[in-house]
Amino acid sequence: MIETLINPADSAERRAEKLLTIAEALMRRVEQATDDSGAAYAQFQRAALLEDQVRERTQDLGRALDLLNESNARLAEAMREAETARQNLSNAIETVQEGFALFDRADRLVMCNSRFAMHMPDVHARLQPGLAFQDYVAMVSRSPHLALPEGEAAQDWAQARMRRHKDRHVIFNVRMTGDHWVQVSEHRTADGGTVILQTDVTDIIRAERHERGKLLDDQARVIRATLDHINQGVGIFDAKARLIGWNQRLGALLSLPMGRLRIGASFENLFSRFRAEMQSDDISVAALMDWVGARGRRPPLEFEVRRGDDLILDVFAQGMPDGGFVFSFTDVTAERAALVALSRANETLEARVMERTLELEDALAHAERANASRSRFVAAASHDLLQPLSAAKLFISSISGEGLEPGARVALEKAQNALMSVEGILDALLDISKLESGKAAVSVGAVHLDRLLRTLSEEFAPMAAAKGLTLVVVPCGAVVESDPAYLRRILQNLIGNAIRYTAKGRVLVGARRRGAAVRLEVWDTGPGIPEEAQNDIFKEFHRLNARASASEGMGLGLAIVERACALLGHPLGLRSEVGRGTCFMVQLPLSEAGEGLPLPVEVPERRSGPVAAEKIAFLVENDADLLRALSLLLEKWGMTVLEAASGEEALALIEEIGILPDIFLVDHQLGEGMTGIEFLSRIRAAHGPVPARLITANRGWDLRAAATSAGIEVLYKPIDPRALEAVVARL
Template identity: 35%
Template sequence: MKKLSDDELSVDDLIGLGGHSARKSYYPALQQKVVELEAERNRYKWLFENAFHGIFQADTRGRIQKANAALARICATESAEQLEEGLYFAALLQGGEEEFHSIRESLLTEGPLYLYETRIRQSDGRLIDVSMNLLLRPDDDDPIIEGFVADITRRMEMQNRVLADNEALEQRVRERTAELTTLNSRLFEEIAEREQAEREMARARDVAETANLSKDKYLAAASHDLLQPMNAARLLVSALRERELPTYEGDLVERVHLALSGAEHLLSDLLDISKLDQNAVKPDYQAFSVRQLLFNLEAEFQPIAEEAGIELKFRAPDVAVLSDMRLLSRILRNLIGNAIRYTDQGRVLVALRKRRGELLIEVWDTGQGIPEEKRQEIFKEFQQLGRRPGRNGGVGLGLAIVERIARVLDYTIRVDSIENQGSRFSFQVPVSDQDVPVRSFMAGVQTESGLEGTDILVIDNEPEVLVSMKALLDGWGCRVTTAAGVEQALEALEGPPSIILADYHLDDDATGTAAVEALREHFRSVLPAAILTADRSSEIRRLLRELELPVLNKPVKPSKLRALIQHLAESQPLPRA
């Protein structure tokens, strides 16, 4: 059989279809396979040429054998053929031959490289960032390096921008942190300074409170020590006023009486202002009849109003209120006194009306009125609308005391006024449900003493007060015994006195209440007694009320003292139980 040369061999011969019968049997199927292979080849060729990522093939020396259009676009060349014309892969790498040898060594020893990031040089020399997947495909003669290249320049720019932004943000954070650290340091310094200031303020407050306590103690002592001699002087002058004196001497005594009255009012006002400003005045709430209060005020101010030519009227229902009787009385006393002082002619009306569980108290006058711009100023210290000729104008503390007492009692003082027509001061007081009887020794004031022959024991540790009290009471026809304490009183007395008038603070820490109790115990009788004191504290008033002992504050006004003695003289001594 003749041997065919290679040139004489056909495809049919190679695949065993050289015979006619064989070709007839297998050719259609084979032809179909060839068509499918061609279509597959064309599909892969289309994918290769139109792929988004760059694709290339190179030998192990790095010479590019095949490249697609995407790689040409990435390398900024006109066509893929330019890359295939003897271009080496190392020429594209930023690291050149050294980087290519490292890649090849990794492929030969370790296998494929995935997501290998590097930079390649475009045709114009510009470097761009790429990510490559590289693998080594075996071949009969020489392995083939196949690479897939993706341009990540935008991603790297964004990444670098993000890194730059992060760095800028971190820088801002560092700067802000530094600022906050500085601010915190300043804040800590301010806090430390504030704490130091608070400590200093606390020390200053403690010093001030200590000073206030000392001041309160001093004022308490001063009020007693100052009012005691003034009380003695007032009593002596009152005793002189009730005697027949030559005209000139009588005029001098009257002038001394007015001077002492002014000094007494000023001293009393200053002490009250000081106590109110020191929060030393605590209200002592109790139920009492308003008529009882008005009886006392009417007896006190009616002579003053008559002397000034002013008609003074009181209108009040028979009702009890819940308040501090002394403080409420002081408010009304100051308001009535002001109304009389600033009224040239006409009348002053004190009207009380029950309204929705409260008692509306009003003080009307027909005086000069108060300009609207001054209605707040009048409640300040030493503020006066003008001196009243011929009258005791005071020093401008009356309404300041009213405002402070109202604040203590939680009352609101309202002012309504029309210039040249008059004014109205009003406030409201809670009504009490208790039925309180009217008990007022001021109701029985008489022009004649009616005290002749009344045995009165006066106990006081001030000799001047004892002398002045004896002079005044002797003038009223009383039989007076004076003593500095219980023992001296018992030595001087021949029998039980009709009335005991005792100062509260005596020598050696003794008290007038203890002296009254000792004398009642000695004589086995509840002798009528009253306490005369310069101590105006709430504690003393509460104690005396509990002991049911009447009290008069020094300096004692003779009219009130005489009314008190008349009231006590009507009381019959009761046997001691």
């Protein structure tokens, strides 16, 4: 038998022995060779070289064999360790009190312990590694030891189990035969496998059931005690309309014998007498029985019934989730009687309220008539007072100061100041009267603040200078929405009050832009107003400084400001600090109509004198004193004056002399004849536009609107000589 040169199964000694044999054979062939050309030597060299290569290869093979032997030893050790670990894992899971099973990521059984499927010996005997999870579920679903839920087939249970298997974590209870229960806990591993734990929870379920039974018994006793202590009659019925619970009040309200109230009594038999005696406008007997016999969800039912002539019951029925229902009966006889009595009382009360309302309406009408009478009286009285006041002012203005003694001149100035004070008080009373009566008419339009503030600055500068105060009025080109007359009156009162109550320092008037509004502010450095007195200062005839004389005001200015701001819808604010001063604020909306419009041109007032000389003025006035005073003043200014006491007399005089005057000054109230507006309208119809002023003490909106409609400007009484001089100067 010829052996191979290299055999992995040979030992190192055997391989060396083979190589020596080969070397000896080669040497013999060399020695026997007779080649004279040196071929034998060459063969020897090749043999030596081959021996070296064989030796190296032998050494490599030796090292490879050593490595292979070492690897085999390690593999054997690893296999022993793996088997040991597997045995340890098997022993470990066997010690677990729960049933344990591990399925790989392909849903194949890897291992399980002896407690897995403990209550299913038929399934446990077939558990072998490699069993598919689906086959395991199929075996469980067909096992006779599994107690399937009522109405559920094995196939349905298996499909539901496979659906739950798709979740990563699943915990549920499974009922077995013999009243055993197993809790199944299923979890996914990191590599996609599945671990299943099965725990016997029979004792826990039974204990819980026992406790629940005790709790239900306790609850039943509590419910029974509750039902017996409420004032309603309650009957509880199951899905087949059989009585399962009630209280004693039910029998008392329905007059049911105690023998009929028993478990299982049908609704139809129990309430047969009640249905026969039932009188209800809300529901019929047939509809009630249809509701009782309905299947499924019932809507709540509420109605009222009468039993006899004395008992009224409020009935409420409610369905329950299990198909049963509850009836409750409440005695509402006393409540209904109370409602009837209350209804009768309401009727009586309504009659009394109607009677009282009529009385209040009569009282309101009487108050309105009294208020209207007072307003008419104030207007008439003011007119009668303003007539002589105007005459007095004009008479004093007609007196030249030249040639008078100093004492007479001082007395004349004091008389002039006194008349101005009286005029201010009368104006304030008229304003208060109109504002209180609610009949003050306003004409809201675009008002240019620049002209208004400039006029007020010129008006109050002398008054501030006389007290040694600095009056600063900051110009403002804004155009606001307001009634120009009332806005001027508001600012006049605020600035006048600031100057009157400020002893030293200054008064500042300015405006601030606030979004779509402008806030006018009047600051002073006066004594300030204590917080507790800030509401009282807006009352009539209330003055914070009680030492102020009547000639300095009667405390009506701020009352007019408050009412006028309320009438115009302008918010009014106040900020004050005692010892530092006060700020009154009035907020006005910006006018969209006035945006982009030029400021109105103010015609400068010029003093009369040569301009008015040789001009003719026609005075139409039925008050002799006022007529005489106006004549004297106009003649002092160099004018020729024609006089008439009525419109008819004036028309006749113009017709007689055939001369048209340069200006007409006409009183509106000329007696029983034509009014001033009618007279001027006839003059203009006959002779065209002529300069004219309507003189009146009536500041009502109706008269102002009528004059504006006729194109006639108004000069209000008491007539200010300076205003009259400005009118004449414009000629």
